[in-house]
Amino acid sequence: MKNVLIFGGSGQIGLFLCRRLSRDFTLTVVTRNAHQKAYRLKTLANAGYLTIVQESIFDEDKLRNLIKKAQIVINLVGILTESRGGNSFENIHTNFPNLISKLCNQYKTEQFIHVSALGIEKATDSKYARSKINGEKKIKENYSRATIVKPSLIFSVSDSLTTRFMKLLTLLPIFPLYYEGKTKFAPIHASDVAELIFYLISNKITSRKIEAVGPEVFSFKEIIQILLKCIDKKRILLPMPLFLAKLSASFFQLFPNPLITLDQLRLLRYPNIKSESGTTNFDIGCPSKFFFEDSVKKYSFNWREGGQFSIIENNKK
Numbered sequence: 001m002k003n004v005l006i007f008g009g010s011g012q013i014g015l016f017l018c019r020r021l022s023r024d025f026t027l028t029v030v031t032r033n034a035h036q037k038a039y040r041l042k043t044l045a046n047a048g049y050l051t052i053v054q055e056s057i058f059d060e061d062k063l064r065n066l067i068k069k070a071q072i073v074i075n076l077v078g079i080l081t082e083s084r085g086g087n088s089f090e091n092i093h094t095n096f097p098n099l100i101s102k103l104c105n106q107y108k109t110e111q112f113i114h115v116s117a118l119g120i121e122k123a124t125d126s127k128y129a130r131s132k133i134n135g136e137k138k139i140k141e142n143y144s145r146a147t148i149v150k151p152s153l154i155f156s157v158s159d160s161l162t163t164r165f166m167k168l169l170t171l172l173p174i175f176p177l178y179y180e181g182k183t184k185f186a187p188i189h190a191s192d193v194a195e196l197i198f199y200l201i202s203n204k205i206t207s208r209k210i211e212a213v214g215p216e217v218f219s220f221k222e223i224i225q226i227l228l229k230c231i232d233k234k235r236i237l238l239p240m241p242l243f244l245a246k247l248s249a250s251f252f253q254l255f256p257n258p259l260i261t262l263d264q265l266r267l268l269r270y271p272n273i274k275s276e277s278g279t280t281n282f283d284i285g286c287p288s289k290f291f292f293e294d295s296v297k298k299y300s301f302n303w304r305e306g307g308q309f310s311i312i313e314n315n316k317k
Contacts, residue, residue, distance in 0.1 A: 001026050002110075004201075005066055007057060007100070008076030010041055012158045013115065016194035017076070018044040021201075028066065030055055057096055060103075067100065068107040072201055075100060075114045080128070080160070081253070081261055089131035098138035105143040111206060112143055113197055118150040118186075118211055119272040126266040136209075144207060147200055149193070151212035152272045153223075155292065156190035157299040165224065166231050166303040168259070176240040176248070178260075181221025184271040186213035189290035192281075199286040211278040214288045220268070226293050230300035 002025050008014055009029035018027055022045030029041055030053050041052055055062045057077065067073060075097060082088050097114055104112040116132050123129035139146045155162045169175060193212050200210070218226070221237060228235055240248070245265055253261035274280050281288060 002071040003028060003069060004072045004074060005070035006030065006074045006076065007096075008078065008115075011076055011078075012154060012156055012160075012190050013193050014076050015040065015044065015158060016156070016191045017074070017197055018050065020191075020194045020198050022046065022049050024198075024202075025049075025072070027051065028053060028070065030057065030066065032056065058091075058099070060099065063100060064103055064107075067103045067109065070109065072111045072113070073100065073104050073109050074197065075112075078115070078117075080264070081258060082127075083256075089127050090134075093128070093131035094134040094138060097135040098142065101139040101142035101146060104146070109143075111201060111204070112139075112146045113149060113200060114139055114146055115149045115151065115193075115197075118152045118213070119270050119275075120150075120267075121275070123267055123270045127263050128267060147206055148209045149196065149200075149212050150209065150278075151193050152186040152188055152214065154190050154193060155187050155296065158190065162227060162296055163299075163302075164259075166227050166300060169224070169228055169231060169233055169235055170303050172235065174236045174238050175224060176245070177221055177224070177237050178240055178245050178265060178268050179220075179242075180239045181219055181224065181237065183220045183268050184217055184273045185220065185223065186217050186273045187223070187292050188212050188214035188288050189295055192288040192290055195289075196281045196286050199281075199284075205284070208279065208284075210284065211274055211280045212288075213274055213280050213282070214290070214292065216292055217273055218292065223292075227296065227300070230293065230296050231303045232305075 004021055004025045005028045006014060007030050009018055010031045018029060018041060021027055027045060027050045029050065041050060077092060077096060079087055079092050101112060116136055120129035120132050136148055196212055224237060246262060249260050249262045249265045252258040
């Protein structure tokens with residue numbers, strides 16, 4: 001049985017991916033905090049099929065030892081905001097992929113799958129986007145057989161987007177719309193991303209760049225309207241002038257877990273949908289199955305008055 005080495009396996013995609021792959025592979029998951037993350041990971045596979053390793057992702061000697069034992073390497077590591085202690089966009093999105101792709105090439109890894117992001121090519125004014133683009137370039141220079149997966153907006157009950165927005169929508173009477181809420185997204189469920197990665201492994205697909213998109217396209221405003229519908233709330237959606245948006249983002253980014261940063265505000269300007277010449281998961285025979293509103297409804301009761309009982313009441317009406 002082949003061994004799959006996963007970096008970032010305790011994140012949103014990783015939890016779904018470990019559950020999916022553990023049926024057919026043995027897994028080694030690298031995490032920086034096994035005491036905090038291991039309890040969730042251990043429930044995703046049968047005993048003996050999943051090994052949790054606590055290591056620094058920049059310890060080259062230890063990475064070398066892990067990669068030479070694996071037939072398949074998957075990198076899910078990514079951050080949305082920078083913080084102190086080495087968690088910079090450049091370190092996480094450029095330097096780390098550069099390091100592991102070199103090692104994958106050296107040890108002739110059968111497959112290396114790297115998860116990047118969709119819609120970043122034109123966002124050259126974003127530090128996040130530039131670090132992702134540079135990471136992709138380094139990978140292709142080091143390991144030409146790598147496959148890069150570029151998801152649009154990823155959602156699930158474990159995300160930090162729909163869940164955060166629904167929480168805010170329960171509290172705020174007015175919700176700001178950046179760039180008039182016109183930016184387009186093709187939201188994809190985390191389990192569909194996991195299924196795509198399994199599909200790439202099972203069909204031994206290499207040397208590709210795959211755009212991972214959901215079955216629907218929405219504007220940012222439409223996404224917020226769907227979330228409001230799911231939690232049965234009515235709010236004023238107010239387009240925010242750019243100068244005010246920048247001012248608020250400058251303030252929010254001072255906090256440890258900011259609502260939005262200036263860099264994220266720049267990213268919101270650019271569409272997050274299939275590119276004109278891109279190849280998607282649909283094109284290679286692995287369509288997304290989860291629809292946005294239907295999926296969000298299944299966990300939105302956490303932000304509804306009455307919780308799960310509100311669904312029963314609404315069904316009686």
